Amino acid sequence: MTNKLACGKTILTGNKAAAYGFALAELDVFGGYPITPSTEITEEMALLTSREIISTTYRNTDSELASMALGIGVATAGGRYGTATSSQGLALMFELLHWATTAQLPLVIVNANRSLGAPWSIHPDQTDSLLFRDLFMPQIYCASVQEVLDMVLWAYRIAEDPQVHLPVLVCLDGFMLSHTAETVIIPAQESVRKFLPEKRLCKNSMLPEFDNEKIVNLQCPYNWKEHSRRKKALVLAMQSAYNAITEIAGDWHHIFGEDYGNGFLRISGDINASVAVVSMGAIVGTIEEALAEKPVKVIGLRFFRPFPAKELRNAIGNVSKIIVIDRSILPNGHGVIADELRLAGGACGYNNADIHSFVGGFGGQNFSEENFLNMLSAVLSEIGPFQKTYWIGDAQ
Amino acid sequence: MKPKDIAIQPFLDSRHGLCPGCGSAIAMTHIQSIVSQPLPSGKIKKIRSMVIPASCWSIGSGFDGVSFIGTNLVHTPFIAGATVGEGISIMSKRRGANNDEITIVWAGDGASFDIGLGLLSGAAIRNADILYVINDNQTYGNTGAQESGATPKGAKTQTSPNGKTIAQKDIIEIMMAHKVRYYASIALSVATIDDFYAKVRRAADDEGFRCLHLLSVCPPGWKCDAAKTPDLAELAVQTHAFPLVEVTGGRFCLTKPKREKPIEEFLKHQKRFDAIINSPETLREFQEQVDNRWNYLLNLTRPA
Numbered sequence: 001m002t003n004k005l006a007c008g009k010t011i012l013t014g015n016k017a018a019a020y021g022f023a024l025a026e027l028d029v030f031g032g033y034p035i036t037p038s039t040e041i042t043e044e045m046a047l048l049t050s051r052e053i054i055s056t057t058y059r060n061t062d063s064e065l066a067s068m069a070l071g072i073g074v075a076t077a078g079g080r081y082g083t084a085t086s087s088q089g090l091a092l093m094f095e096l097l098h099w100a101t102t103a104q105l106p107l108v109i110v111n112a113n114r115s116l117g118a119p120w121s122i123h124p125d126q127t128d129s130l131l132f133r134d135l136f137m138p139q140i141y142c143a144s145v146q147e148v149l150d151m152v153l154w155a156y157r158i159a160e161d162p163q164v165h166l167p168v169l170v171c172l173d174g175f176m177l178s179h180t181a182e183t184v185i186i187p188a189q190e191s192v193r194k195f196l197p198e199k200r201l202c203k204n205s206m207l208p209e210f211d212n213e214k215i216v217n218l219q220c221p222y223n224w225k226e227h228s229r230r231k232k233a234l235v236l237a238m239q240s241a242y243n244a245i246t247e248i249a250g251d252w253h254h255i256f257g258e259d260y261g262n263g264f265l266r267i268s269g270d271i272n273a274s275v276a277v278v279s280m281g282a283i284v285g286t287i288e289e290a291l292a293e294k295p296v297k298v299i300g301l302r303f304f305r306p307f308p309a310k311e312l313r314n315a316i317g318n319v320s321k322i323i324v325i326d327r328s329i330l331p332n333g334h335g336v337i338a339d340e341l342r343l344a345g346g347a348c349g350y351n352n353a354d355i356h357s358f359v360g361g362f363g364g365q366n367f368s369e370e371n372f373l374n375m376l377s378a379v380l381s382e383i384g385p386f387q388k389t390y391w392i393g394d395a396q
Numbered sequence: 397m398k399p400k401d402i403a404i405q406p407f408l409d410s411r412h413g414l415c416p417g418c419g420s421a422i423a424m425t426h427i428q429s430i431v432s433q434p435l436p437s438g439k440i441k442k443i444r445s446m447v448i449p450a451s452c453w454s455i456g457s458g459f460d461g462v463s464f465i466g467t468n469l470v471h472t473p474f475i476a477g478a479t480v481g482e483g484i485s486i487m488s489k490r491r492g493a494n495n496d497e498i499t500i501v502w503a504g505d506g507a508s509f510d511i512g513l514g515l516l517s518g519a520a521i522r523n524a525d526i527l528y529v530i531n532d533n534q535t536y537g538n539t540g541a542q543e544s545g546a547t548p549k550g551a552k553t554q555t556s557p558n559g560k561t562i563a564q565k566d567i568i569e570i571m572m573a574h575k576v577r578y579y580a581s582i583a584l585s586v587a588t589i590d591d592f593y594a595k596v597r598r599a600a601d602d603e604g605f606r607c608l609h610l611l612s613v614c615p616p617g618w619k620c621d622a623a624k625t626p627d628l629a630e631l632a633v634q635t636h637a638f639p640l641v642e643v644t645g646g647r648f649c650l651t652k653p654k655r656e657k658p659i660e661e662f663l664k665h666q667k668r669f670d671a672i673i674n675s676p677e678t679l680r681e682f683q684e685q686v687d688n689r690w691n692y693l694l695n696l697t698r699p700a
Contacts, residue, residue: 029486057486061479062518069476069515073483076470077444079490081483099473207445207468207484217458219471226460 003053005189012184014177017145018084018110018170019044020184021152024192025108027056028079031067033089036122037174038112041084064089068096068109071167075105076218078201078209080156082107086174087114087128094132100167101136102230103219104237106159106202110152110170112178113281115362123364124174125327126281130304130336132169136234138241139305142172143266143284145182147302150252150260156196157248163240165202176282187256195255242306264308266300267315273297275379276316276353279325280304280337283367287325290369294376296323301337309344322353323379325372325392327361333389335359356382360392367392397433399593405429407466413456417622419613419629420452420531423584424465424502427529427596427608431498435601443467444497445484449477449512451504451531452538477503478516482524489525498527498600505532509545509565520574523604530567530607533614541617548637550682551668553617559671568693571607572643578606579643585630591640591651598644611638619667628665635662636690648696659683 005023012020018041022030030049032042049058061067067083074081085093090111100107115121116128129139138158142148148170155168172178201209208214222230249263261267268288269277275296277287284300291298299315301308316322326335334342338357345355356379361367371392378390407428414421434440445468448454454471458464472480481501488497508516508530519526535553536542542555545565552559571579580595582588599606613629615622632638633653640651659682663669672678 028490029483057490059482059486059522062514065475066479066515066518069472069479070483070486072472072476073447073480073485074487075483076480077484077487079483079487095473096476099476207470215463215466215468217461217463217469217471220458220461220463220469221455222460 003051005048005053005186007186007188009183009185011181012145012149013040013179013181014142014145014148014172015040015112015179016044017149017184018152018172019048020186021149022082022110023048023054023056024149024187024189025080025082025153025156025196026054027082029057029059029070029074029081031059031061031070031081031083033061033064033067033083033085035064035086035089037114037124037178038084038086038089038110040178041110041112064092065096068093068100071107072096072100072103072105075100075107076206078199078206080107080160080199082110084110084112086112087116090128091116091131097132097137097167098135102234104165104202104234105167106156106165107167108152108155108159108170109167110172112174113171114174119363121363122174123362124176125361126171126173126336127328129169129171130328133305133336136166136238137305138166138168138238138303140168140170140303141280141301142170142177143282143300143302145177145180146184146258148172148177149184149186150258151302153192153196154248154252158241158244160199161240161244162200162202164237164244166237166241171281173282180282191255195251238306242308245303260302262311264301264303264311265315266302267297269297270295271297271317274319275321275323275376276319277323277325277376278312278316278337278341281327283325283327283361286367286369287372290372291376296376304337307340307344312341312344316353319353321379322355323375324355324357325375326357326359329359335389338389357389358392359389365393397597399589402430402433402593405432405466409464409466412464414452415614415616415622417613417615417625418452419584419611419625420533421456422625423531423610423612426584426592428465428467430593430596431500431527431600436597437601439495439601441496441498441600444488444499445470447472447477447481447484447499447501449501449503449507450474450538451502451507453502453531454538474507475512475515477501477507477512478519478524478526478528481526481528482519482522485525494525494603499525500527500529502529502531504537505530505534505546506536506544508532509567513570517574520571520576520605520607523577525603526605527599528605528607530609531612532609533612533617535614535617537614537617541614549685550672550678552671553668567609568641568643572646572648575646576607576643577604577645578602579609579641580607581609581611581638581641583611583629583633583638583640585626585633587630587654588633588640595642617668620665624665628662631657631662631665635659636686637662639690639693641693650693650697659686
């Protein structure tokens, strides 16, 4: 290699930070296919590989389906693979995403969140990645550009954990994070190697080494008992991913000094407050700023899958009201996070608190600090159980 | 090296689930045996993996993790074979083993002409280092013989009960348009065995994207006698229904069969062509279509 990857303090967009995460993960192969707003990740990977700054094999694929198919091939042969996409691209991958998860192939997909049509939109919401919440695939949501870089590396640690071996999805909100430049510290490659060791072969899903005479038949039909065993193994793999996260956060803290707490959540504000605000992604930072002077605690979900029910319960504590801000909507009229909280916490609300659910952020609707202040005063003045979903921006 | 010098090894074992008379099953054993022998350059290659997108081979080649074909198998969704194969071959190259490892993608005509055409196009134009075999039985065999892009016009299938009304896709020209490194059509029969062996050996020896278009006689799909498989492969070539071509580095070569026969000789053994055989007018049209195609290909062999 003639050139070296930059390291130290610099300014990067979320997309470039994702590319630096991939670069530091020393991938075998990156499959590129452009889609707004993740395109810049792909462009940066093409640049880093063509300038031989990194030794990854780069391929321009012919669709997101092809970039997932390439990943299945690379991971099956024991290689480390990454790709980036958004919205319609992620949806196009679906058949092969499901295949990669159930074949337990470790690889990482970065998704710059964008509305999934119709109607046509390039604006960010989280309906694209959250559509895949029923896959056996950990999902990470970033709240800052630094987190994007860091979480790509976490994603490989989780994906390649011998007890896990699953694809991992890293999400950053389109434009709000993908195209926003922030100060970032690019860690040194040597430190990253301490955190993310060289890839090990997974005996379940991968072709044996060439000199191994054992012949395998991967993903062939099985009898029902073995098929069931594999389904159960997927549940265990998700549980193992859950178990690994706090340890990974600890290792990260130890090696890089950055404290991500237990890894699952980003918590700030007044810990004794009687109101908790729960959200996910780039708007968490805006909520924190808007409500900094208010008696609330703000909880950002860094992991949506595996869902950190226990950590959330502890973080929420004994509040009387929970405000959930979703940028997704379900057929039952709930936002996805609110729905998940109700599911995890029982019909009467999480920890017996009332869940006040707000949804919005579609088609380019931006949230201002004023929006969050209005939500808070609406919720504080409301009396009694409150299971309705409010659309942000509707007359309240 | 002649066909008689290549020992057919017992790659395909008796537990396989292919139909009696399956042309693809016979060809699989031959192709694996040829690839595993010293190639024209003297190289000996190991089959890293046989990649199988959805097809009869998805259920016929093994069960419970056991391979019935003597090599590693990687099953993939219908659409994904070519690119999964490319991913595996990239890893062989990154590990410095690409000279002695070969990744074979064994895909049906549905997977190649239709659902997987986009991904096949990508792998072809990127010159992916794979040997891509189009196992062409001219129908969706695994689902019980429905119309595919490779079904000849006029042939009856389960989804074209009155005979296919649209043209057969021209895979030769699709592949040529991609400037592929190597493309050849092959049929396994007594009359064509030398051609078959020579092409498989050349394809296996080379590197980059190589495509073998294999005509696989399919008794249930073609509604023909299972004992007629080698005869029908031979007749397909002799009647120009399946022209044997070879494209290397853009050079087009068409092999004229030693004995040539009217198309009726190929069609009359298959019930899927009943309506054509029973109508002199339709038969004449079919013959014309075959002749036009042959003349068109013949023209490609002449310098411009």
